[in-house]
Amino acid sequence: MITxxxxxxxxxxxxxxxxxxxxxxxxxxxxxxxxxxxxxxxNARKLASVGLRPGxxxxxxxxxxxxxxxxxxxxxxxxxxxxxxNGRLTARELGWQITDSESKWLISEEFFSSKLExxxxxxxxxxILRKEKIRSLxxxxxxxxxxxFLLSDAATIMYTSGTSGKPKGVIQTFGNHWWSAMGSVxxxxxxxxxxxxxxxPIFHISGLSILMRSVIYGIRVVLAEKFDEKVANEMIxxxxxxxxxxxxxxxxxxLLSLGEQRYPEHFRCMLLGGGPAPKxxxxxxxxxxxxxxxxxxxxxxxSQIVTLAPEYSIKKIGSAGKxxxxxxxxIEVDGRxxxxxxxxxxxxxxxxxxKGYLNREEETKRAIKNGWLxxxxxxxxxxxxxxxxxxxxxxxxxxxxxxxxxxxxxxxxSLHPAVFEAGVTSKSDRMWGQVPVAFVVPxxxxxxxxxxxxxxxxxxxASYKVPGEIIFCDSLPRNSSNKLLRRELKQWLExxx
Amino acid sequence: MITxxxxxxxxxxxxxxxxxxxxxxxxxxxxxxxxxxxxxxxNARKLASVGLRPGxxxxxxxxxxxxxxxxxxxxxxxxxxxxxxNGRLTARELGWQITDSESKWLISEEFFSSKLExxxxxxxxxxILRKEKIRSLxxxxxxxxxxxFLLSDAATIMYTSGTSGKPKGVIQTFGNHWWSAMGSVxxxxxxxxxxxxxxxPIFHISGLSILMRSVIYGIRVVLAEKFDEKVANEMIxxxxxxxxxxxxxxxxxxLLSLGEQRYPEHFRCMLLGGGPAPKxxxxxxxxxxxxxxxxxxxxxxxSQIVTLAPEYSIKKIGSAGKxxxxxxxxIEVDGRxxxxxxxxxxxxxxxxxxKGYLNREEETKRAIKNGWLxxxxxxxxxxxxxxxxxxxxxxxxxxxxxxxxxxxxxxxxSLHPAVFEAGVTSKSDRMWGQVPVAFVVPxxxxxxxxxxxxxxxxxxxASYKVPGEIIFCDSLPRNSSNKLLRRELKQWLExxx
Numbered sequence: 001m002i003t004x005x006x007x008x009x010x011x012x013x014x015x016x017x018x019x020x021x022x023x024x025x026x027x028x029x030x031x032x033x034x035x036x037x038x039x040x041x042x043n044a045r046k047l048a049s050v051g052l053r054p055g056x057x058x059x060x061x062x063x064x065x066x067x068x069x070x071x072x073x074x075x076x077x078x079x080x081x082x083x084x085x086n087g088r089l090t091a092r093e094l095g096w097q098i099t100d101s102e103s104k105w106l107i108s109e110e111f112f113s114s115k116l117e118x119x120x121x122x123x124x125x126x127x128i129l130r131k132e133k134i135r136s137l138x139x140x141x142x143x144x145x146x147x148x149f150l151l152s153d154a155a156t157i158m159y160t161s162g163t164s165g166k167p168k169g170v171i172q173t174f175g176n177h178w179w180s181a182m183g184s185v186x187x188x189x190x191x192x193x194x195x196x197x198x199x200x201p202i203f204h205i206s207g208l209s210i211l212m213r214s215v216i217y218g219i220r221v222v223l224a225e226k227f228d229e230k231v232a233n234e235m236i237x238x239x240x241x242x243x244x245x246x247x248x249x250x251x252x253x254x255l256l257s258l259g260e261q262r263y264p265e266h267f268r269c270m271l272l273g274g275g276p277a278p279k280x281x282x283x284x285x286x287x288x289x290x291x292x293x294x295x296x297x298x299x300x301x302x303s304q305i306v307t308l309a310p311e312y313s314i315k316k317i318g319s320a321g322k323x324x325x326x327x328x329x330x331i332e333v334d335g336r337x338x339x340x341x342x343x344x345x346x347x348x349x350x351x352x353x354x355k356g357y358l359n360r361e362e363e364t365k366r367a368i369k370n371g372w373l374x375x376x377x378x379x380x381x382x383x384x385x386x387x388x389x390x391x392x393x394x395x396x397x398x399x400x401x402x403x404x405x406x407x408x409x410x411x412x413x414s415l416h417p418a419v420f421e422a423g424v425t426s427k428s429d430r431m432w433g434q435v436p437v438a439f440v441v442p443x444x445x446x447x448x449x450x451x452x453x454x455x456x457x458x459x460x461x462a463s464y465k466v467p468g469e470i471i472f473c474d475s476l477p478r479n480s481s482n483k484l485l486r487r488e489l490k491q492w493l494e495x496x497x
Numbered sequence: 498m499i500t501x502x503x504x505x506x507x508x509x510x511x512x513x514x515x516x517x518x519x520x521x522x523x524x525x526x527x528x529x530x531x532x533x534x535x536x537x538x539x540n541a542r543k544l545a546s547v548g549l550r551p552g553x554x555x556x557x558x559x560x561x562x563x564x565x566x567x568x569x570x571x572x573x574x575x576x577x578x579x580x581x582x583n584g585r586l587t588a589r590e591l592g593w594q595i596t597d598s599e600s601k602w603l604i605s606e607e608f609f610s611s612k613l614e615x616x617x618x619x620x621x622x623x624x625i626l627r628k629e630k631i632r633s634l635x636x637x638x639x640x641x642x643x644x645x646f647l648l649s650d651a652a653t654i655m656y657t658s659g660t661s662g663k664p665k666g667v668i669q670t671f672g673n674h675w676w677s678a679m680g681s682v683x684x685x686x687x688x689x690x691x692x693x694x695x696x697x698p699i700f701h702i703s704g705l706s707i708l709m710r711s712v713i714y715g716i717r718v719v720l721a722e723k724f725d726e727k728v729a730n731e732m733i734x735x736x737x738x739x740x741x742x743x744x745x746x747x748x749x750x751x752l753l754s755l756g757e758q759r760y761p762e763h764f765r766c767m768l769l770g771g772g773p774a775p776k777x778x779x780x781x782x783x784x785x786x787x788x789x790x791x792x793x794x795x796x797x798x799x800s801q802i803v804t805l806a807p808e809y810s811i812k813k814i815g816s817a818g819k820x821x822x823x824x825x826x827x828i829e830v831d832g833r834x835x836x837x838x839x840x841x842x843x844x845x846x847x848x849x850x851x852k853g854y855l856n857r858e859e860e861t862k863r864a865i866k867n868g869w870l871x872x873x874x875x876x877x878x879x880x881x882x883x884x885x886x887x888x889x890x891x892x893x894x895x896x897x898x899x900x901x902x903x904x905x906x907x908x909x910x911s912l913h914p915a916v917f918e919a920g921v922t923s924k925s926d927r928m929w930g931q932v933p934v935a936f937v938v939p940x941x942x943x944x945x946x947x948x949x950x951x952x953x954x955x956x957x958x959a960s961y962k963v964p965g966e967i968i969f970c971d972s973l974p975r976n977s978s979n980k981l982l983r984r985e986l987k988q989w990l991e992x993x994x
Binding site: 005006007008013014016017148175182185186189190191192216217218322325326327328350351371385 | 502503504505510511513514672676679682683686687688689713714715819822823824825847848868882
């Protein structure tokens with residue numbers, strides 16, 4: 001007896017249940033769920049007036065802004081699948097995703113006007129709607145709003161940055177988003193006093209999932225256009241923020257800015273994603289009694305799928321934790337289940353996991369087998385079932401026949417008191433095939449000697465893992481989710497010759 | 498793209514995530530999720546040793562006890578659909594349900610031995626397993642435990658008491674239970690410090706849903722064999738209980754026993770089900786700052802589907818609130834949507850609502866149309882969308898062509914300072930067809946005059962709603978969920994002649 005589950009339209013339901021609660025705080029202005037619902041409905045009718053209809057796909061190129069939140073809900077209301085575009089891409093890359101996703105429309109804003117001109121030239125058939133113009137569109141008398149969401153319907157498409165090859169559009173259904181929110185609430189708990197700070201991009205799943213949770217849980221989101229550590233700290237200290245999503249680079253800056261102050265007790269979750277965190281960072285958080293939840297997730301899992309509870313933060317340092325309640329995880333080596341402690345490919349399943357890539361039947365079949373997603377990432381489970389993510393498969397360094405995982409070396413380097421952060425790649429080597437090379441950002445006013453850092457590594461790592469070279473730099477290359485881009489490190493290396 | 502969602506086995510998953518948290522407290526003994534999981538696994542193997550296999554149906558006749566919790570999880574592990582039997586039924590009624598549900602097995606205990614003898618005589622083909630005997634069964638080497646639960650699989654069958662006609666087996670899938678738990682968590686919030694007191698029968702959905710939530714949320718349940726107001730109050734005052742499920746008769750007794758004491762701040766939810774609550778009770782709760790959540794629900798909705806938040810407890814007095822996040826509600830009159838304020842049939846939908854009655858295609862079709870369950874209950878929505886449940890349709894009294902709802906009269910009577918509770922039925926009348934008759938339980942040491950109560954009603958009710966007769970009694974007839982049995986009032990009346 002399989003039935004297609006349907007839920008009431010989330011924002012409308014939320015506005016019916018708790019109309020007066022604050023939904024979004026943006027630039028010191030508060031929007032209740034009732035207001036957000038009314039604004040979304042108004043915009044859905046404006047979009048209908050220019051011809052958008054249920055079933056269409058529409059690309060969206062917008063910054064973190066209240067208008068973007070309204071537009072996302074307006075599009076959900078209108079039954080339109082949203083293709084979330086990354087504002088850092090070039091016009092050419094954006095045009096490719098618009099074409100690949102067969103989006104007839106692109107909603108954007110003046111801020112991106114030069115990119116929009118490029119897109120208009122490359123793919124003139126795309127109808128570009130600037131938000132500044134949408135404002136003055138007429139409102140249809142009739143509402144096209146969906147009263148219900150089918151859980152199997154595609155809500156959003158996000159292209160994965162992909163460590164190699166062409167980007168693929170990940171289909172995220174309403175069900176995927178819903179289950180992700182459920183996995184999170186069963187892990188973190190929920191209070192109507194909760195308030196989630198969102199300074200990660202809403203075009204990434206890390207940001208969008210916060211907007212989804214706001215509506216499903218009925219909690220306030222403080223939305224920031226971009227991340228600023230002073231603002232983030234102020235929001236926690238004085239403005240009632242209880243949960244924040246960060247990556248380690250953001251957390252690092254917050255801690256530096258925080259100094260010897262402590263966060264208040266109502267602050268209950270520092271949700272840390274975007275790759276393994278350096279140990280010194282976690283130790284510093286423990287010292288300051290900051291409740292860090294390390295997580296592992298990706299676009300395909302509609303945000304985190306594995307999370308480490310704070311009580312294990314130090315005991316299981318470096319672990320991403322255990323799969324959330326609705327999700328499952330296994331480690332595979334050459335098609336067999338890995339032994340405890342044995343590294344292999346991380347394979348996940350659960351109703352939060354995508355059913356596939358848009359118009360990519362072959363790649364979907366390769367990635368998803370019998371409901372299990374093969375992530376391409378490498379990790380192992382310890383004897384108690386805690387996941388340790390070692391690396392993205394494509395970043396694997398093989399040196400003298402031994403596997404070397406950059407994250408492990410980075411983690412060791414970042415334990416050195418003079419090291420702020422480190423990124424590791426490899427260079428080719430006649431003897432060993434490849435040897436690791438470390439890019440190191442020292443703490444301000446620190447000037448560690450290269451030899452000292454090499455010795456520090458030798459103390460803690462097998463000799464084949466010790467970097468063949470140390471290079472100092474001011475910052476590491478990261479994408480807009482603040483994930484370390486090791487490919488770019490490799491390019492830097494090549495440019496140095 | 499419809500797929501059959503599957504989740505990891507709930508208890509096993511919970512034991513993996515939070516093995517050391519307390520799952521159940523029973524008679525001062527604590528059982529962690531790890532222990533509960535091990536005991537359930539052991540019992541699943543014992544049941545397998547006598548031949549129970551995935552897909553079988555098994556009836557269960559057990560009291561509230563830790564052994565029963567273990568047995569329920571053992572049966573889920575073993576992939577067996579559980580038919581939950583009501584311990585207050587006669588052997589004949591039990592036998593009927595066992596036969597109707599095609600249960601090959603009956604798991605019970607010595608406590609019910611006389612009923613078991615009756616069943617053995619009536620339906621000798623049923624294999625009866627007493628829990629005292631299961632203890633000594635061998636354990637199979639192989640585990641038959643389900644690693645996953647399909648959300649569309651039937652988890653439990655519960656027969657509805659039914660106000661008339663033969664009982665029907667309501668199919669509750671794992672999905673129904675899951676979504677019910679999700680609707681509740683989005684309404685009540687969740688903290689790992691939560692602790693739910695269960696003194697309602699686990700063979701009813703009110704009790705079973707608490708056991709489900711314990712495992713899904715990872716919270717402690719304090720299980721009591723039967724309700725005792727002193728114990729309930731002690732659990733809240735001194736033993737960390739934060740949530741309790743009650744019906745108004747239980748709440749009444751708790752308040753009397755509580756006297757002028759106040760519940761501690763950590764106590765955050767008095768979940769009040771089983772029909773409309775008298776106003777004096779709600780007013781008393783407000784005075785004592787007790788956070789009462791009035792609810793409306795039934796076996797078919799896998800526990801509450803409509804709930805009133807405490808902030809509306811007095812402003813919307815008498816209302817059951819709004820449908821939980823995943824659920825929807827409408828009021829129908831002769832096939833059309835009722836106007837605001839107009840009473841009609843309460844119709845509900847949502848993934849927590851049953852897909853139908855066991856082997857009752859006709860009755861399922863009559864009750865569920867296009868995914869909407871026609872409850873047979875009467876209610877209306879006010880201008881802000883709050884539900885007021887007026888009555889069970891079958892209890893409707895029609896007097897002089899006017900509709901009279903017993904609950905309305907009961908509610909007025911219970912406002913009288915001398916009235917503890919009241920139950921209303923009707924007797925036939927030559928002039929009006931039917932007239933209401935009220936059974937009244939006075940407060941201890943109160944002796945109101947009948948004329949005084951009649952006058953009190955006249956002040957507040959249209960004349961056709963005023964009881965034609967008042968009858969004093971010591972207590973009202975209730976079923977094991979403490980729901981008022983108006984049919985029995987009618988019988989009392991007939992017996993009086």
